[in-house]
Amino acid sequence: xxxxxxxxxxxxxDQVEEISRYLISDHESTWEDxxxxxxxxxxxxxxxxxxxxxxxxxxxxIVYESLNQNKEYSRFTFPKSIKxxxxxxTEEGGYYNLHNDIGLNGHxxxxxxxxxxxxxxxxxxxxxLNEEEKxxxxxxxxxxxxxxxxxxxxxxVISGKRDVIVFWTIxxxxxxxxxxxxxxxxxxxxxxxxxxxxxxxxxxxxVMDQNAFKLNEIVNNLIRRYADI
Numbered sequence: 001x002x003x004x005x006x007x008x009x010x011x012x013x014d015q016v017e018e019i020s021r022y023l024i025s026d027h028e029s030t031w032e033d034x035x036x037x038x039x040x041x042x043x044x045x046x047x048x049x050x051x052x053x054x055x056x057x058x059x060x061x062i063v064y065e066s067l068n069q070n071k072e073y074s075r076f077t078f079p080k081s082i083k084x085x086x087x088x089x090t091e092e093g094g095y096y097n098l099h100n101d102i103g104l105n106g107h108x109x110x111x112x113x114x115x116x117x118x119x120x121x122x123x124x125x126x127x128x129l130n131e132e133e134k135x136x137x138x139x140x141x142x143x144x145x146x147x148x149x150x151x152x153x154x155x156x157v158i159s160g161k162r163d164v165i166v167f168w169t170i171x172x173x174x175x176x177x178x179x180x181x182x183x184x185x186x187x188x189x190x191x192x193x194x195x196x197x198x199x200x201x202x203x204x205x206x207v208m209d210q211n212a213f214k215l216n217e218i219v220n221n222l223i224r225r226y227a228d229i
Contacts, residue, residue: 002179004127004130005146006076008070008142008144009142010063011063016141022055023089023114030051030052030055032049034048034096045095045154046090046093046096047090047096047154048088048091050086073145075182075183076108077107077145078172078173080228086166090161090164091160093156094123094156099151100149100151100152103149106169107147107173108171109146109147109150110166110168111143111144112166113139113141114165115160115164116140117137119161121157121158122159124154125144125152125155126154127151127152128150172228173227178226182223185215
């Protein structure tokens, strides 16, 4: 059954360190007020976002490369495109009050944590699911992906600073039921004897009779019928 959100490792240690080097500077040419990407009551949020275009592009390239190799992220979102990489810094006293991401952003929201959780106090990402608050604070390189539209907030940072990458994913599947079905089908694991000779036999009838082959056919038919291609 597809979960409401998924915690994943997105970046390895070397990738996190490379990204962090682009974020060292506090110069005004590097950062801008987070309200520059926000429409609404200015009291809703207090943070900074990366302004330097060259740095943003280099960081985006690193994340794109990682996402292309992340099977669990792909299974969860079935991504058609990625939208609006934003690198944010929330310093002492900063926050982002409860809100919903706008529908035009896409189908899934993702936050990748860059700061050591022991280097700042507060700053948890709170997701409100099934009338419960889920507080999330991850190790550098790890993050969470969840359905866009889930109410969420960033708790006030008491001390230190919190750097994260946020972006949105547009899925090939607009229908949530179909998206959930795709996730469940892709999670079916066969025993070694069930996989049989699907990739090695020269006998077409043997290959077509394998459960793994049949499941692959079902998934591809689902994509052909329901995906926004």
